[in-house]
Amino acid sequence: MAMTEEPASKGDILLEEPFRVLFPVGAVGTLLGIVPWMSFALRWSEPPSSYSHGMLKIQCFEASFATGFLMTALPRFLETTPTRWWELFVSLCLALAVGFSLAVDSFHVGQWFYLALMGHVALFGLRRLRTRGDDPPPFFAFIPAGLIAALLGVATILSPIDGFTRLGENLVQQGVLLCFVLAIGSHLGPAYSMVTVDSQRRRHPPPIDGDDSCCSWRACCYRHSSSKRACDSWVPCTSASSVGSA
Secondary structure (H helix, E strand, O other): OOOOOOOOHHHHHHHHOOOOHHHHHHHHHHHHHHHHHHHHHHHOOOOOOHHHHHHHHHHHHHHHHHHHHHHHHHHHOOOOOOOOHHHHHHHHHHHHHHHHHOOOHHHHHHHHHHHHHHHHHHHHHHHHHOOOOOOHHHHHHHHHHHHHHHHHHHHHOOEEOEEOHHHHHHHHHHHHHHHHHHHHHHHHHHHHHHHHHHHHOOOOOOOOOOOOOOOHHHHHHHHHHHHHHHHHHHHOOOHHHHHHOO
């Protein structure tokens, strides 16, 4: 009699996919940052005068979504242990603290909580890196760059440098997000391209090696995907070089 696997509990699912907990926090924080402007557009209130609401949109969204994604993706890419309960709990508390502090105009307190959350994420990554079963994708090198930008950004927000009054703000609002997008997008883009090629292969299976239509299929594969290496590996034609260079 075949053994059937027991379905994972809700707790195990949350530990394997922390984004289910942290993404909603970022979404709510973003909405709280937008509400004052929506109220002003509807002429229900005066324009927001606090600087914190703008940082609430960026920092709460950025910290929650980045933390949720990294705590979900890093254990899988590194083939190591998933998130532990205390790690998820600390992340959730710090993300909520960032959002609440900025929502009540405690700007400097919010910066310290944001810095603590980024430090927590950095330590999480280092622990998984030590016990990894596989190396991370090359473009994940942008993740520590983003964390460094967060550290320097908060430091210069709390202690502004003469002549560079917006440096800290730009590092947090643009530098951190840019680094995380490069790290994640540079991997997901080619991965999605491979999925596109694979679906094309299932719809139109490659012909047998030596068939005259082989090069035609390969040319179609090139047109529908940026991954020419995948096309070459799936269709071992002898005239691959002529098609690929065309």
